[in-house]
Amino acid sequence: MKKWKSRGIRVERELARKLWSKGFAVVRGPASGARAKHLYYPDLVAFYKGRIFVFEVKYTSRSNNITLRTSQLKKLKEFKNRSGGEAYIAVKQPGRDWVLINLDDIRYSNDTKYVTIKLENHISLEYFINTVTNIELGEYIEEKN
Amino acid sequence: MKKWKSRGIRVERELARKLWSKGFAVVRGPASGARAKHLYYPDLVAFYKGRIFVFEVKYTSRSNNITLRTSQLKKLKEFKNRSGGEAYIAVKQPGRDWVLINLDDIRYSNDTKYVTIKLENHISLEYFINTVTNIELGEYIEEKN
Numbered sequence: 001m002k003k004w005k006s007r008g009i010r011v012e013r014e015l016a017r018k019l020w021s022k023g024f025a026v027v028r029g030p031a032s033g034a035r036a037k038h039l040y041y042p043d044l045v046a047f048y049k050g051r052i053f054v055f056e057v058k059y060t061s062r063s064n065n066i067t068l069r070t071s072q073l074k075k076l077k078e079f080k081n082r083s084g085g086e087a088y089i090a091v092k093q094p095g096r097d098w099v100l101i102n103l104d105d106i107r108y109s110n111d112t113k114y115v116t117i118k119l120e121n122h123i124s125l126e127y128f129i130n131t132v133t134n135i136e137l138g139e140y141i142e143e144k145n
Numbered sequence: 146m147k148k149w150k151s152r153g154i155r156v157e158r159e160l161a162r163k164l165w166s167k168g169f170a171v172v173r174g175p176a177s178g179a180r181a182k183h184l185y186y187p188d189l190v191a192f193y194k195g196r197i198f199v200f201e202v203k204y205t206s207r208s209n210n211i212t213l214r215t216s217q218l219k220k221l222k223e224f225k226n227r228s229g230g231e232a233y234i235a236v237k238q239p240g241r242d243w244v245l246i247n248l249d250d251i252r253y254s255n256d257t258k259y260v261t262i263k264l265e266n267h268i269s270l271e272y273f274i275n276t277v278t279n280i281e282l283g284e285y286i287e288e289k290n
Contacts, residue, residue, distance in 0.1 A: 016184060017184065020184050023227060024227060025199075025224045025225075025227035025228035026184065026186075027172045027174055027186055027187065027190050028174065028175055028186065029172050029173065029174075029175075030173055030174075030175055039161060039162065039165050039171065041171075041172050041173065042172065045172050045190065047197055047227065047228035047229060047230065048227070048228075048229070049227075049228075049229040050195075050197065050228075050229030050230070051229070052192055052195065052197060054170075079170045080170075082168060082169060082170035082192065082193070082194075083170035083192035083193075083194075083195075084192060084193070084194040084195030084196070085192065085195070
């Protein structure tokens with residue numbers, strides 16, 4: 001159990017470093033233990049020139065899907081709404097690329113405790129980064145012309 | 146030393162709770178020890194409907210001024226620039242209101258190691274919150290009178 005948790009922290013750090021290296025500012029929340037006692041904090045928040053991206057980070061060895069607590073999704077949703085940003089579940093699997101699931105694409109009913117999401121049809125980290133950082137480039141080019 | 150540090154964490158939490166209670170989303174960074182090993186993380190980042198506010202939190206018993214490392218200010222400045230937000234030094238003194246110093250108002254030369262800032266003439270936390278959360282400035286002034 002402890003090993004599993006430290007693996008989660010390791011992939012969180014990996015995601016933080018990748019985003020930072022691409023020009024994002026990044027904050028990782030306090031460890032889960034500290035978190036539970038106080039306010040809700042997401043695992044990671046990244047910023048890029050005024051845009052806000054809120055992440056819950058998941059590590060799983062299942063190949064096709066991930067199961068999430070709806071209570072966590074609700075907290076993430078409130079954080080997203082307060083912040084005015086976008087929210088994602090960032091899923092890391094051993095030997096595979098990150099998959100990013102936009103919170104807006106997750107459908108669940110309020111009376112279920114868990115929701116299982118297929119990982120196919122969601123975007124990769126690379127796609128996410130390119131999209132966010134290229135929009136700026138597009139605007140820049142427009143401004144120059 | 147340890148007592149001093151835990152006091153810093155306590156005031157950080159206090160600031161996080163105050164901002165949350167006023168409708169902000171808030172993330173506290175990992176503890177300083179964990180931070181130093183990896184990327185730079187500010188003490189706290191708050192969001193309000195798409196706006197980003199980056200904070201370094203200071204606890205001091207000095208009454209009139211605070212001394213900061215210019216190296217920390219430079220890191221905060223880089224984070225601010227990447228994020229596209231605003232950055233503040235949030236100063237808590239025993240028995241007094243929070244004072245918020247906008248990073249843009251701090252002048253220092255690159256070859257000095259420390260900078261000392263007078264706390265007078267900087268805004269209070271209440272003023273900051275009221276301004277951000279769209280209470281009309283006129284209303285605020287009326288309330289004070």
